[in-house]
Amino acid sequence: MRGNLNQNKGPQRHREVDARVGNALIEVKFGVDALRTVRTSLMEVAYAVGEDPVARGYVVLADSPITRERLWDEWKRAATVLRKDVLHRLTICLHTGGRISGIPHDPDGKMQPILAGVIETKRGKANTARTDYSFVILKLLLHRWLTSGEPVTSEWLARTAGCSYPAVARALSPLGSLLERRSDRRVVLRWFPKEEFARLLATSDRARSTVRFADQSGQPRSAESHVRRLEKLNPPGIAIGGVLGAKHYYPGLDLVGTPRLDLSLHSPGKRMNLDFIEKLDPALKRIDDPRAPANLVVHAVRQADAQFSPRSGGLAWTDPVECLLDLHEARLEAQAVQFLNHLEAKAQAR
Structure with a gap:
């Protein structure tokens, strides 16, 4: 089926879409969390369908947190402005859990594999990550x-995270009384939320797309040696975390040596580019077992503003929370508690 994809080719007069298969015009969006993006895509595909009397348009949302209820609301708004002959040839599709559902109707059995093929083709080419x-x-x-310790606005959170206001509201809602809401609409945590932090730990590997590497030569380089080589390579978006980062923020951390090197890679909305690993040390090979000893570990930082700090010698320091997550992930629990106590003491003194 995929071999029949005719992406952005053919005699059509309309704007280019991600794929045209027969009379189907297909636009795929990955990880969309804002209705305005859906609205824009729907209107653009509607223009294309309006120029081609036999075409049918599909806006496909893959890996999107938007609910069907919200998409139905958006569809109803579109129905008030689009011509009926165009509206009847449009479908919003939601791809979740390997299934494609649609609004106002699910794609038929013939279209399901076609749409799935386009999604996989685009996923392979798109440099995106949820x-x-x-x-x-x-x-x-x-x-x-x-x-x-300063409170922040929802605007600051949206801009720094790189998401929409509704996404910020959804994230803040479960925090309830943990949040102090100021009269000027700024928010700040009242105390360190241990239960919420435990949730961060539980989802950290997935949310940070953690990738582990182990030395296969039998003569592993030290973490400090890898840092010196990284400074010469100077790959973009790299910050140092883990034990070295924690010691930067708290020199009194009780740990002799550096068991491994943790790096943070700024990858907002895109897949991590790990090409630098081969240049850094060809003996480092990726391992999938999270319990196996690793010499180097890379974590994605997905927010728009990485919140990295400058570092003498090049590269950067990742933020203290990333370092804290790294210590837990490395099973350095005693050092993680010590580091957190230090950070909390500084916060309370402030």
């Missing part, structure tokens, strides 16, 4: 509470 904005926004609130 962001867990609830994870990101809670992490930003923790970072703010543990550093400056």
